[in-house]
Amino acid sequence: MSPAELAAHLPKAELHIHIEGSLEPELIFALAQRNGVKLPYHGVEALREAYAFTNLQSFLDIYYAGASVLLHEVDFFDMAWAYFQRAYADRVIHAELFFDPQTHTARGVDIGVVIGGLQRACEWAQAELGISSRLILCFLRHLSEEEAFATLEAALPYRQHFVGVGLDSSELGHPPSKFSRVFARCRELGLHVVAHAGEEGPPAYIWGALDDLKAERIDHGVRCLDDPALVAELARRRTPLTVCPLSNLKLCVVKDLREHPMKRLLDAGLCATVNSDDPAYFGGYLNANFVQTVEALGLSREEVIALARNSFEASFIDEETRQRYL
Ligand code: ADE
Numbered sequence: 134m135s136p137a138e139l140a141a142h143l144p145k146a147e148l149h150i151h152i153e154g155s156l157e158p159e160l161i162f163a164l165a166q167r168n169g170v171k172l173p174y175h176g177v178e179a180l181r182e183a184y185a186f187t188n189l190q191s192f193l194d195i196y197y198a199g200a201s202v203l204l205h206e207v208d209f210f211d212m213a214w215a216y217f218q219r220a221y222a223d224r225v226i227h228a229e230l231f232f233d234p235q236t237h238t239a240r241g242v243d244i245g246v247v248i249g250g251l252q253r254a255c256e257w258a259q260a261e262l263g264i265s266s267r268l269i270l271c272f273l274r275h276l277s278e279e280e281a282f283a284t285l286e287a288a289l290p291y292r293q294h295f296v297g298v299g300l301d302s303s304e305l306g307h308p309p310s311k312f313s314r315v316f317a318r319c320r321e322l323g324l325h326v327v328a329h330a331g332e333e334g335p336p337a338y339i340w341g342a343l344d345d346l347k348a349e350r351i352d353h354g355v356r357c358l359d360d361p362a363l364v365a366e367l368a369r370r371r372t373p374l375t376v377c378p379l380s381n382l383k384l385c386v387v388k389d390l391r392e393h394p395m396k397r398l399l400d401a402g403l404c405a406t407v408n409s410d411d412p413a414y415f416g417g418y419l420n421a422n423f424v425q426t427v428e429a430l431g432l433s434r435e436e437v438i439a440l441a442r443n444s445f446e447a448s449f450i451d452e453e454t455r456q457r458y459l
Protein backbone atom coordinates (compact mmCIF):
# COMPACT_ATOMS: atom_id res chain seq x y z
CA MET A 134 0.00 0.00 0.00
CA SER A 135 1.43 3.42 -0.92
CA PRO A 136 1.55 6.19 1.71
CA ALA A 137 -1.36 7.94 -0.06
CA GLU A 138 -3.46 4.74 -0.04
CA LEU A 139 -2.61 4.21 3.60
CA ALA A 140 -3.74 7.76 4.38
CA ALA A 141 -7.08 7.13 2.70
CA HIS A 142 -7.62 3.88 4.60
CA LEU A 143 -6.58 4.89 8.12
CA PRO A 144 -9.23 5.92 10.64
CA LYS A 145 -8.94 9.66 11.23
CA ALA A 146 -10.39 12.58 13.16
CA GLU A 147 -11.26 15.82 11.40
CA LEU A 148 -10.84 18.87 13.62
CA HIS A 149 -11.11 21.85 11.29
CA ILE A 150 -14.24 21.84 9.16
CA HIS A 151 -16.59 24.83 8.97
CA ILE A 152 -19.89 23.11 8.44
CA GLU A 153 -21.14 26.05 6.34
CA GLY A 154 -18.10 25.40 4.14
CA SER A 155 -19.41 21.93 3.31
CA LEU A 156 -22.40 23.36 1.42
CA GLU A 157 -22.00 22.09 -2.13
CA PRO A 158 -23.35 24.32 -4.93
CA GLU A 159 -26.06 21.74 -5.71
CA LEU A 160 -27.32 21.88 -2.11
CA ILE A 161 -27.07 25.68 -2.05
CA PHE A 162 -29.40 25.87 -5.06
CA ALA A 163 -31.75 23.17 -3.75
CA LEU A 164 -32.10 25.05 -0.43
CA ALA A 165 -32.47 28.39 -2.22
CA GLN A 166 -35.39 26.96 -4.17
CA ARG A 167 -36.93 25.25 -1.12
CA ASN A 168 -36.71 28.48 0.91
CA GLY A 169 -37.43 31.04 -1.83
CA VAL A 170 -34.02 32.71 -1.42
CA LYS A 171 -32.65 34.60 -4.45
CA LEU A 172 -28.96 34.15 -5.18
CA PRO A 173 -26.77 36.49 -7.26
CA TYR A 174 -25.67 33.51 -9.44
CA HIS A 175 -27.58 31.94 -12.32
CA GLY A 176 -26.85 28.36 -11.44
CA VAL A 177 -24.49 25.74 -10.06
CA GLU A 178 -21.89 26.23 -12.79
CA ALA A 179 -21.86 30.04 -12.48
CA LEU A 180 -21.41 29.70 -8.72
CA ARG A 181 -18.55 27.21 -9.13
CA GLU A 182 -16.89 29.56 -11.61
CA ALA A 183 -16.87 32.24 -8.92
CA TYR A 184 -14.65 30.01 -6.75
CA ALA A 185 -11.45 31.63 -8.03
CA PHE A 186 -10.16 33.08 -4.80
CA THR A 187 -7.20 35.41 -4.38
CA ASN A 188 -7.13 35.57 -0.58
CA LEU A 189 -9.21 34.78 2.52
CA GLN A 190 -11.59 37.74 2.14
CA SER A 191 -12.42 36.94 -1.50
CA PHE A 192 -13.55 33.51 -0.28
CA LEU A 193 -15.43 34.73 2.79
CA ASP A 194 -17.62 37.05 0.69
CA ILE A 195 -18.90 34.06 -1.33
CA TYR A 196 -19.03 31.74 1.69
CA TYR A 197 -21.36 34.10 3.58
CA ALA A 198 -23.55 34.49 0.48
CA GLY A 199 -23.82 30.69 0.19
CA ALA A 200 -24.87 30.38 3.84
CA SER A 201 -27.80 32.75 3.23
CA VAL A 202 -29.95 29.83 2.01
CA LEU A 203 -29.98 28.25 5.50
CA LEU A 204 -33.18 29.21 7.29
CA HIS A 205 -34.82 26.24 9.01
CA GLU A 206 -33.64 23.52 11.35
CA VAL A 207 -33.96 20.91 8.60
CA ASP A 208 -31.57 22.97 6.39
CA PHE A 209 -28.84 22.78 9.04
CA PHE A 210 -29.56 19.09 9.45
CA ASP A 211 -29.37 18.42 5.69
CA MET A 212 -26.08 20.31 5.39
CA ALA A 213 -24.39 18.47 8.27
CA TRP A 214 -25.81 15.09 7.28
CA ALA A 215 -24.39 15.50 3.76
CA TYR A 216 -20.98 16.26 5.33
CA PHE A 217 -21.11 13.22 7.62
CA GLN A 218 -21.83 10.91 4.68
CA ARG A 219 -18.78 12.24 2.84
CA ALA A 220 -16.67 12.04 5.99
CA TYR A 221 -17.72 8.42 6.45
CA ALA A 222 -16.48 7.61 2.94
CA ASP A 223 -13.11 9.14 3.92
CA ARG A 224 -12.73 6.99 7.07
CA VAL A 225 -13.40 9.89 9.43
CA ILE A 226 -14.52 8.32 12.69
CA HIS A 227 -14.60 11.53 14.73
CA ALA A 228 -15.38 15.08 13.57
CA GLU A 229 -15.35 18.44 15.34
CA LEU A 230 -17.57 20.85 13.45
CA PHE A 231 -17.18 24.63 13.54
CA PHE A 232 -20.33 26.63 13.06
CA ASP A 233 -20.81 30.40 12.68
CA PRO A 234 -24.02 31.36 14.53
CA GLN A 235 -23.63 35.09 13.85
CA THR A 236 -23.88 34.46 10.09
CA HIS A 237 -27.37 33.14 10.72
CA THR A 238 -28.65 35.21 13.65
CA ALA A 239 -27.82 38.35 11.63
CA ARG A 240 -30.47 37.14 9.13
CA GLY A 241 -33.06 36.54 11.86
CA VAL A 242 -32.45 32.80 12.29
CA ASP A 243 -32.70 31.75 15.93
CA ILE A 244 -29.52 30.22 17.35
CA GLY A 245 -31.63 27.32 18.67
CA VAL A 246 -32.61 26.49 15.08
CA VAL A 247 -28.94 26.39 14.06
CA ILE A 248 -27.76 24.26 16.98
CA GLY A 249 -30.87 22.05 16.92
CA GLY A 250 -30.39 21.03 13.28
CA LEU A 251 -26.66 20.43 13.68
CA GLN A 252 -27.12 18.49 16.91
CA ARG A 253 -29.70 16.19 15.32
CA ALA A 254 -27.29 15.44 12.44
CA CYS A 255 -24.56 14.66 15.00
CA GLU A 256 -26.89 12.15 16.68
CA TRP A 257 -27.71 10.54 13.33
CA ALA A 258 -24.02 10.34 12.44
CA GLN A 259 -23.38 8.39 15.62
CA ALA A 260 -26.41 6.13 15.20
CA GLU A 261 -26.20 5.46 11.44
CA LEU A 262 -22.47 5.82 10.67
CA GLY A 263 -20.73 5.29 14.00
CA ILE A 264 -19.09 8.73 13.72
CA SER A 265 -18.66 10.62 16.99
CA SER A 266 -18.75 14.39 16.74
CA ARG A 267 -18.59 17.63 18.67
CA LEU A 268 -19.75 21.16 17.84
CA ILE A 269 -17.50 24.21 18.27
CA LEU A 270 -19.15 27.64 18.19
CA CYS A 271 -17.06 30.22 16.35
CA PHE A 272 -17.13 33.96 16.91
CA LEU A 273 -16.68 36.09 13.79
CA ARG A 274 -13.60 38.18 14.44
CA HIS A 275 -14.59 40.99 12.06
CA LEU A 276 -17.45 41.73 14.48
CA SER A 277 -17.02 43.25 17.95
CA GLU A 278 -16.28 41.52 21.24
CA GLU A 279 -19.61 42.87 22.51
CA GLU A 280 -21.38 40.96 19.72
CA ALA A 281 -19.41 37.84 20.64
CA PHE A 282 -20.59 38.21 24.26
CA ALA A 283 -24.22 38.52 23.04
CA THR A 284 -23.79 35.39 20.92
CA LEU A 285 -22.36 33.47 23.88
CA GLU A 286 -25.30 34.57 26.02
CA ALA A 287 -27.81 33.43 23.37
CA ALA A 288 -26.03 30.07 23.08
CA LEU A 289 -25.96 29.28 26.80
CA PRO A 290 -29.37 27.54 26.84
CA TYR A 291 -27.74 25.03 24.44
CA ARG A 292 -24.48 24.76 26.38
CA GLN A 293 -24.64 20.96 26.54
CA HIS A 294 -24.54 20.75 22.72
CA PHE A 295 -21.16 22.40 22.10
CA VAL A 296 -17.79 21.61 23.63
CA GLY A 297 -15.83 24.69 22.76
CA VAL A 298 -15.48 28.04 21.06
CA GLY A 299 -13.32 29.19 18.17
CA LEU A 300 -12.45 32.39 16.35
CA ASP A 301 -12.74 32.69 12.58
CA SER A 302 -13.45 35.04 9.62
CA SER A 303 -11.19 37.90 8.43
CA GLU A 304 -7.90 37.55 10.29
CA LEU A 305 -5.83 40.60 9.33
CA GLY A 306 -6.66 43.62 11.50
CA HIS A 307 -8.49 41.50 14.06
CA PRO A 308 -5.89 40.13 16.50
CA PRO A 309 -6.86 37.58 19.15
CA SER A 310 -6.47 40.18 21.92
CA LYS A 311 -9.69 41.81 20.65
CA PHE A 312 -11.52 38.80 22.19
CA SER A 313 -9.54 38.24 25.41
CA ARG A 314 -12.45 38.90 27.79
CA VAL A 315 -15.06 36.79 26.00
CA PHE A 316 -12.62 33.88 25.74
CA ALA A 317 -11.82 34.21 29.48
CA ARG A 318 -15.54 33.90 30.17
CA CYS A 319 -15.77 30.84 27.90
CA ARG A 320 -12.92 29.19 29.81
CA GLU A 321 -14.72 29.91 33.10
CA LEU A 322 -17.73 28.11 31.62
CA GLY A 323 -15.56 25.04 31.03
CA LEU A 324 -15.52 25.39 27.25
CA HIS A 325 -12.57 24.29 25.17
CA VAL A 326 -10.88 27.17 23.37
CA VAL A 327 -9.35 27.16 19.87
CA ALA A 328 -8.60 29.99 17.44
CA HIS A 329 -7.68 30.58 13.82
CA ALA A 330 -4.27 32.24 13.79
CA GLY A 331 -1.35 32.45 11.41
CA GLU A 332 -3.39 31.63 8.29
CA GLU A 333 -2.73 35.02 6.69
CA GLY A 334 -1.83 36.78 9.93
CA PRO A 335 1.70 37.07 11.38
CA PRO A 336 3.28 34.91 14.12
CA ALA A 337 2.27 37.63 16.63
CA TYR A 338 -1.35 36.50 16.16
CA ILE A 339 -0.38 32.92 17.07
CA TRP A 340 1.38 34.22 20.19
CA GLY A 341 -1.82 36.18 20.90
CA ALA A 342 -3.99 33.09 20.52
CA LEU A 343 -1.73 31.25 23.00
CA ASP A 344 -1.18 34.04 25.53
CA ASP A 345 -4.34 36.20 25.32
CA LEU A 346 -6.92 33.49 24.57
CA LYS A 347 -5.14 30.44 26.04
CA ALA A 348 -6.02 28.53 22.87
CA GLU A 349 -5.61 24.76 23.20
CA ARG A 350 -5.25 24.34 19.43
CA ILE A 351 -4.27 26.72 16.67
CA ASP A 352 -6.34 26.54 13.50
CA HIS A 353 -3.99 26.82 10.49
CA GLY A 354 -0.92 28.26 12.24
CA VAL A 355 1.28 27.67 9.20
CA ARG A 356 2.94 31.07 9.53
CA CYS A 357 4.54 29.97 12.82
CA LEU A 358 7.50 28.92 10.69
CA ASP A 359 8.41 32.62 10.33
CA ASP A 360 9.31 32.66 14.05
CA PRO A 361 11.69 29.95 15.36
CA ALA A 362 10.98 30.83 19.02
CA LEU A 363 7.27 30.30 18.36
CA VAL A 364 7.90 26.94 16.70
CA ALA A 365 9.95 25.89 19.73
CA GLU A 366 7.18 26.98 22.09
CA LEU A 367 4.45 25.17 20.10
CA ALA A 368 6.61 22.04 20.10
CA ARG A 369 7.34 22.35 23.85
CA ARG A 370 3.63 22.73 24.69
CA ARG A 371 2.64 20.26 21.98
CA THR A 372 -0.08 22.67 20.92
CA PRO A 373 -1.79 21.09 17.90
CA LEU A 374 -2.07 22.89 14.57
CA THR A 375 -5.14 22.05 12.47
CA VAL A 376 -3.65 22.56 9.03
CA CYS A 377 -5.74 22.68 5.83
CA PRO A 378 -3.54 22.15 2.76
CA LEU A 379 -6.10 22.55 -0.05
CA SER A 380 -7.47 25.66 1.67
CA ASN A 381 -3.95 27.10 1.80
CA LEU A 382 -3.58 26.39 -1.90
CA LYS A 383 -6.97 27.85 -2.94
CA LEU A 384 -6.56 30.96 -0.77
CA CYS A 385 -3.04 31.56 -2.13
CA VAL A 386 -1.29 31.04 1.22
CA VAL A 387 0.97 28.72 -0.81
CA LYS A 388 1.52 28.90 -4.58
CA ASP A 389 1.91 25.16 -5.09
CA LEU A 390 1.17 22.17 -2.86
CA ARG A 391 4.80 21.12 -3.33
CA GLU A 392 5.72 24.23 -1.32
CA HIS A 393 3.28 23.44 1.47
CA PRO A 394 4.91 23.62 4.94
CA MET A 395 3.31 20.40 6.28
CA LYS A 396 6.53 18.41 6.14
CA ARG A 397 8.51 21.23 7.76
CA LEU A 398 5.93 21.38 10.58
CA LEU A 399 6.30 17.64 11.20
CA ASP A 400 10.09 17.86 11.00
CA ALA A 401 9.97 20.60 13.65
CA GLY A 402 8.26 18.17 16.00
CA LEU A 403 4.85 19.87 15.93
CA CYS A 404 1.52 18.12 16.42
CA ALA A 405 0.24 18.98 12.92
CA THR A 406 -3.02 17.54 11.59
CA VAL A 407 -4.67 17.47 8.15
CA ASN A 408 -8.15 18.96 7.71
CA SER A 409 -10.46 20.20 4.97
CA ASP A 410 -11.57 23.67 6.29
CA ASP A 411 -14.30 24.44 3.68
CA PRO A 412 -14.27 21.36 1.45
CA ALA A 413 -17.10 22.38 -0.88
CA TYR A 414 -15.16 25.52 -1.81
CA PHE A 415 -11.58 24.26 -1.81
CA GLY A 416 -11.83 21.18 -4.01
CA GLY A 417 -11.85 18.27 -1.62
CA TYR A 418 -12.79 16.57 1.61
CA LEU A 419 -10.37 15.00 4.09
CA ASN A 420 -8.94 12.23 1.92
CA ALA A 421 -8.37 14.60 -0.99
CA ASN A 422 -6.36 16.79 1.41
CA PHE A 423 -4.38 13.81 2.67
CA VAL A 424 -3.73 12.18 -0.71
CA GLN A 425 -2.73 15.37 -2.54
CA THR A 426 -0.47 16.52 0.30
CA VAL A 427 1.18 13.13 0.72
CA GLU A 428 1.87 12.93 -3.01
CA ALA A 429 3.01 16.55 -3.44
CA LEU A 430 5.44 16.36 -0.50
CA GLY A 431 6.42 12.70 -0.82
CA LEU A 432 5.42 11.97 2.78
CA SER A 433 6.38 8.56 4.16
CA ARG A 434 4.14 5.89 5.69
CA GLU A 435 5.50 6.89 9.12
CA GLU A 436 4.57 10.53 8.52
CA VAL A 437 1.07 9.50 7.38
CA ILE A 438 0.61 7.43 10.54
CA ALA A 439 1.87 10.34 12.67
CA LEU A 440 -0.67 12.67 11.04
CA ALA A 441 -3.57 10.28 11.68
CA ARG A 442 -2.39 9.72 15.26
CA ASN A 443 -2.00 13.49 15.81
CA SER A 444 -5.63 13.97 14.79
CA PHE A 445 -6.76 11.88 17.78
CA GLU A 446 -4.16 13.33 20.14
CA ALA A 447 -5.45 16.82 19.29
CA SER A 448 -9.15 15.94 19.50
CA PHE A 449 -11.72 16.57 22.21
CA ILE A 450 -13.00 13.00 21.86
CA ASP A 451 -13.62 11.01 25.05
CA GLU A 452 -10.39 9.93 26.71
CA GLU A 453 -10.88 6.21 26.25
CA THR A 454 -11.33 6.48 22.46
CA ARG A 455 -8.45 8.96 22.24
CA GLN A 456 -6.10 6.53 23.94
CA ARG A 457 -7.23 3.70 21.64
CA TYR A 458 -6.11 5.57 18.50
CA LEU A 459 -2.83 7.02 19.80
N1 ADE B 1 -14.36 30.74 7.92
C1 ADE B 1 -14.51 29.71 7.10
N2 ADE B 1 -13.32 29.31 6.62
C2 ADE B 1 -12.39 30.12 7.17
C3 ADE B 1 -10.99 30.22 7.08
N3 ADE B 1 -10.26 29.41 6.31
N4 ADE B 1 -10.37 31.20 7.78
C4 ADE B 1 -11.07 32.04 8.53
N5 ADE B 1 -12.39 31.99 8.66
C5 ADE B 1 -13.05 31.02 7.99
Ligand code: ZN
Nearest residue numbers: 151301352410
Ligand atom coordinates in the same frame (compact mmCIF):
# COMPACT_ATOMS: atom_id res chain seq x y z
ZN1 ZN C 1 -10.99 27.52 9.05
